[in-house]
Amino acid sequence: MRSKKRALTIQDVAKTAGVSVSTVSRVLNGKDDVASDTQARIMKVIGKMGYTSSLAARSMRSHRKNLIGLVVPDIGFPYSIEIMKGVNRAIAESKFDLLLYTTGDVQKNGTALHEQHYVSLLNNSITDGVLIVASAAAEFITNAPIVAVDPHVINPNYPSVQGMNYQGALAVMEYLMGLGHRRIGFISGRPEIGSALRRLKGYRDALTSAGVAVDEELIKPGDFTQKTACKQASHLLQMDNPPTAIFAANDQSAIGVIEAAEGLGVRIPDDLSVVGFDNISEARYLGLTTVDQFLEEMGYVAMQMLIKLINGETLDLDVHKMQTKLVVRSSCQALTPAY
Amino acid sequence: MRSKKRALTIQDVAKTAGVSVSTVSRVLNGKDDVASDTQARIMKVIGKMGYTSSLAARSMRSHRKNLIGLVVPDIGFPYSIEIMKGVNRAIAESKFDLLLYTTGDVQKNGTALHEQHYVSLLNNSITDGVLIVASAAAEFITNAPIVAVDPHVINPNYPSVQGMNYQGALAVMEYLMGLGHRRIGFISGRPEIGSALRRLKGYRDALTSAGVAVDEELIKPGDFTQKTACKQASHLLQMDNPPTAIFAANDQSAIGVIEAAEGLGVRIPDDLSVVGFDNISEARYLGLTTVDQFLEEMGYVAMQMLIKLINGETLDLDVHKMQTKLVVRSSCQALTPAY
DNA sequence: ATCAATACCGGAAACGTTACCGATATTATT
DNA sequence: AATAATATCGGTAACGTTTCCGGTATTGAT
Structure with a gap:
């Protein structure tokens, strides 16, 4: 489609402009010690040839790259x-x-x-x-x-x-428990991620400091994706004694929870309260209660x-x-x- | 906070490993003509020093960058x-x-x-x-x-x-006119963009081929942003003879239209039909009719x-x-x- | 034991640019 | 008119890689 010619170098420009490489480099970098007419000539040549300098070479030599x-x-x-x-x-x-x-x-x-x-x-x-x-x-x-x-x-x-993941999780739990919820499920995030762990810790600490025993059955491993969360939420909702609220480690997981609830005919918020984390833009449209971490x-x-x-x-x-x-x-x- | 030491080069690695630069380069690029014990030694040195090659230098010399x-x-x-x-x-x-x-x-x-x-x-x-x-x-x-x-x-x-912007716009207009609309407003996109122009052309052509005269008053310049669209839609809706439908050049503009309608107490879809273009993920939550261009x-x-x-x-x-x-x-x- | 083949490695050139140094031509100074 | 200062430019050395070429050791064959 296009002629696959070799890339232009500063040498080519110098040659056709009839000047040295250094001079071309100077006008390229806006140095002032070059005659205005030669500068104009070189600029014209550059424009005509469509030359641009190699980022690789440039950033290897000089050190400011912007x-x-x-x-x-x-x-x-x-x-x-x-x-x-x-x-x-x-x-x-x-x-x-x-x-x-x-x-x-x-x-x-x-x-x-x-x-x-x-x-x-x-x-x-x-x-x-x-x-x-x-x-x-x-x-x-x-x-x-x-x-x-x-x-x-x-x-x-x-x-x-x-x-402030820990505090955010704490706030969620206080809110949920303030609404009377005690059996609160948790869909966790990926465990190698610090922020996910801190949210989980907030979940745990809030429960224990409220005198509620942590039921490990209610904590399901997630990975921040909607799909996994949906699957895990299904498990939670089909327990003998299902949670009345689910706190998902992020909004995408919360969306997965909502999806699972819809699939099982569980009404939100009537039968199940859901909270997410992140406040992504979709959350607004879904009416999802969540924590904004800006x-x-x-x-x-x-x-x-x-x-x-x-x-x-x-x-x-x-x-x-x-x-x-x-x-x-x-x-x-x-x-x-x-x- | 951290020691601002000079960046490591392949030379440093070579020196501490007691080999030549070429050899280090060879193990770096997985060439096979290097003794397995020296390779192991060099690898260890690389790991210990935390060396990585300079993308700039590398891509200047060789040509495959992945x-x-x-x-x-x-x-x-x-x-x-x-x-x-x-x-x-x-x-x-x-x-x-x-x-x-x-x-x-x-x-x-x-x-x-x-x-x-x-x-x-x-x-x-x-x-x-x-x-x-x-x-x-x-x-x-x-x-x-x-x-x-x-x-x-x-x-x-x-x-x-x-x-296929033109066809997409045509489809929108046919749909809208099929619903009985004749006074259809249009919020255009940025005029220097080809796809915006083609959508506008689709709007015009659909009207004329349906025998409806194009009212230039109903065509408002937009720029694909929600804000501008909101302003323009306000103008449209406050006309003496306002449109019964508005076709926005993209979904964000359509959201702006919805915003304007809400501000003026115009109900959607009862008082105003709105169509967008793009089918961004927000559109689903808003119930926005739009054209998916995948x-x-x-x-x-x-x-x-x-x-x-x-x-x-x-x-x-x-x-x-x-x-x-x-x-x-x-x-x-x-x-x-x-x- | 000599020679050929092979494995392994080092030296040096090249990639395209910029920075420094110096050379020449031009102008200003006395 | 001779000298000093300046403007303008070219040459060359880097920058950190990879690649090519060639040179030792080492091995195998006879």
């Missing part, structure tokens, strides 16, 4: 999308461009490959700094500015933005921190705790003691 | 998100990784800067090929495999995936085409027309002739 890397396990996750919106907003306000790096399906390839990919992008490469979302393994990175959103490890040795804001703040870091400024605080807020909608109801 | 670039004007747009989901799916099935490139706010910087950014990424650089979404300006690219989704130009000189599938197909191109295969067809389908939900109603 490019920030964003590492996300999976675009497509509403969670990732919300964060990316904030990231995008910060980027738009800055002079940086964004280079997103994803390894596609996070389930498939284990963390090992994943990490290696990170590092190979970041370490000596193409970007001025990196924002990592919901992942472990930035321990290797020693030389590039880096900020993490929702790091899996609890105390990373790099700056991070973290949601994901968009997290992305925004994290990117601002990173930009500061890149500019050599120091951060006022290394870990930014993001507030959570219970968003009450219509998926919960007070329990009427029918027995 | 990296595909995706250029999107704005993540955050539901439109972009849907396409990215499909892209992500194709990527997950392949051995490639994704490098997303965005210039943030597309409104701010004109196309000029935009294009330059493209090209500088693509041309001689970091990726094996590039997927461009909803944009003009890939004319410069001559040497890298490239595929466009929804290109702005009508007949690009590179492969592309295009929605954005996710477009991203998927486009990426598959690109991968074929990169692998040196030839495409069976250079422009893939994606079917559209009218999705009827609850935002429209037959017009009862009350006058």
